[in-house]
Amino acid sequence: MTSFALSAVDPAPIWITLQLATWTTVLLFVIGTPIAWWLARTRSRARPFVEAVTSLPLVLPPTVLGFYLLILMSPDAALGGLWLSLTGGTLTFSFSGLVVASMLYSLPFMVQPLAAAFEAVGRGPIEAAASLGASPADAFLRVAVPLSKRSFLTAGVLTFSHTLGEFGVVLMVGGNIPGSTRVLSIAIYDHVETLRYAEAHALAAGLLAFSFAVLVLVYAFDRRARVRVG
Amino acid sequence: MCAALLLAGSLFGGAPAAAADEVVVAVASNFAAAARALATRFESTTDHEVTLVTGSTGKLYAQIVRGAPFDVFLAADAVRPARLVDEGRALADSRRVYALGRLVLWSRSPARFERLGPEALARGGFRHLALANPDLAPYGRAARETLRALDLETGLAGRLVFGENVGQTFALVASGNAELGFVAASQLVARDDVGSGWLVPRDLHAPIRQEGVLLARSAGNAAARSFFDALVSREGKRTIEAAGYEVP
Numbered sequence: 382m383t384s385f386a387l388s389a390v391d392p393a394p395i396w397i398t399l400q401l402a403t404w405t406t407v408l409l410f411v412i413g414t415p416i417a418w419w420l421a422r423t424r425s426r427a428r429p430f431v432e433a434v435t436s437l438p439l440v441l442p443p444t445v446l447g448f449y450l451l452i453l454m455s456p457d458a459a460l461g462g463l464w465l466s467l468t469g470g471t472l473t474f475s476f477s478g479l480v481v482a483s484m485l486y487s488l489p490f491m492v493q494p495l496a497a498a499f500e501a502v503g504r505g506p507i508e509a510a511a512s513l514g515a516s517p518a519d520a521f522l523r524v525a526v527p528l529s530k531r532s533f534l535t536a537g538v539l540t541f542s543h544t545l546g547e548f549g550v551v552l553m554v555g556g557n558i559p560g561s562t563r564v565l566s567i568a569i570y571d572h573v574e575t576l577r578y579a580e581a582h583a584l585a586a587g588l589l590a591f592s593f594a595v596l597v598l599v600y601a602f603d604r605r606a607r608v609r610v611g
Numbered sequence: 612m613c614a615a616l617l618l619a620g621s622l623f624g625g626a627p628a629a630a631a632d633e634v635v636v637a638v639a640s641n642f643a644a645a646a647r648a649l650a651t652r653f654e655s656t657t658d659h660e661v662t663l664v665t666g667s668t669g670k671l672y673a674q675i676v677r678g679a680p681f682d683v684f685l686a687a688d689a690v691r692p693a694r695l696v697d698e699g700r701a702l703a704d705s706r707r708v709y710a711l712g713r714l715v716l717w718s719r720s721p722a723r724f725e726r727l728g729p730e731a732l733a734r735g736g737f738r739h740l741a742l743a744n745p746d747l748a749p750y751g752r753a754a755r756e757t758l759r760a761l762d763l764e765t766g767l768a769g770r771l772v773f774g775e776n777v778g779q780t781f782a783l784v785a786s787g788n789a790e791l792g793f794v795a796a797s798q799l800v801a802r803d804d805v806g807s808g809w810l811v812p813r814d815l816h817a818p819i820r821q822e823g824v825l826l827a828r829s830a831g832n833a834a835a836r837s838f839f840d841a842l843v844s845r846e847g848k849r850t851i852e853a854a855g856y857e858v859p
Contacts, residue, residue: 473788474788557772557775571746
C-alpha cells in the first residue's frame, strides 16, 4: 500500500504542481478561447499556419520546446530581458517561467477541443442571434459559450491534467529548485534515479490514479465531443 | 533499402557472430568526445570497429543489468562499475580508473567576473549558480562538497539551480540563464569563447573517479579487451588528458 509511504514524501512538489496546473488552465482559458474562436470562424489564409503553430507542442519533443525556451527566456534574450526589467527576476528558474512554459506546452489541449466545439455550433445560431440584435460579444457569450460548455470542461480538464504530467520542458527551464520549481514529475524522476522506489511509487501511483479518474470523468461526461488529442 | 540494412546491422551488431571484430562501448555522456577520439584512433590502428552508446551512468547501468549488448562500460563514477562486478556482470580484474574529472567554476562573460574564485562566490553579485544535481551526478556531488568546504552552501542556498547532469548544467550557464556554474573541465576544452573559469583545487572535493569495466559477457572478445588496454596505453592517456581529464 502507498499510504504508509505517503507520510515520508515531501508534499511540496504536489502543491507546486497543482498551483502550476491551475494557473496554466486559467490563463489558457483567457488566451486559448479567442484563438479557438478565430480558428473556428476565420476564412483567412493564415488559418493553417496559426493552427499548425498551436498544434506544434503536440508533435515536438518537450526537450525541443525546453531548449528554445531556455534560449528565449535567457536574460540576454528579448523575452527574458523584458521580464527581468519588468519584474527584477529572471524568467528561467522561477515559478512564473514554468507557467509560461506550461502554457505553450498545453496550448493544443485547450485550443483544439474549443475550436472543434465552436465549429460544431456553426454560423447559423450566431447569425440568428445577430439578426435579433445581439452584439458579436453577446452572441459569443450567450449562444456560442452555452452551446460549447461541455467542451470548455473537456479543454480545462485536459489542460490541467496534461500540465500535471509535464516533465521535459520544466526540467530544462526550471532548475529543479525545491519549493519553487521542483514539480511532481521531476520529484518522481529523482526518486527513481536515486533508487528511492517507495517515494517514487507513492507519487507515481497518486498521479496515475488521479489522471485516470480525470479521464474517466471527461469521457463519461462528454460522450459526444471526441477528444482529438492524445 | 540501405537504411533497412544499416538498421538490421545495428540491431544485430551485438550478436556473438559479429562481436569478434566489433566493440560496443557504453560511455557516460561527459566522456563521449574523448571516447570518440579514442575510438577513431583505435579503428585506424586495428581492423576492429567501435560503436559508442552514450547515456547517463545510471541509465547505462540499468540497461546492462537488463542484458544490453555492450562490451565495455566507461562510467562517470566508481559506484556502478563496482556494483556490476559484485553482481558478476563485469570482470573484477578489469575494473580501473580511466580518467579523473576536474571541476571548473565557469562564467560565460569574462567582463563580469574578472577573477572567479571563492571570493567571487562569497561576494555574490549574481542571481544563479548552476550545478548538477548532487544526488544524481558525480560533478554535482563534487560541486556540493566544494561549496561545503568553502562554507558557502547555506549562504548561497537561495541562488542554487540544478541541472539533471553536468551537460544540462553547462547549457544553463552557456545560454546565460545562470551567470556561473560548476562544470567539467572537459566541457571547456572544445570551446573558443572560454569566458572566465576557476579550476577548483583537488583538495576541496573527493576525486571524481571515472571507472571502466569489461563486461562479463565479453570476456572472450579480444577486440573489446584490446580497446580496454588501449585506454590505459601511453597514447590513450595522452588522448584523455587532451580532452580535459587527468589520468591516474
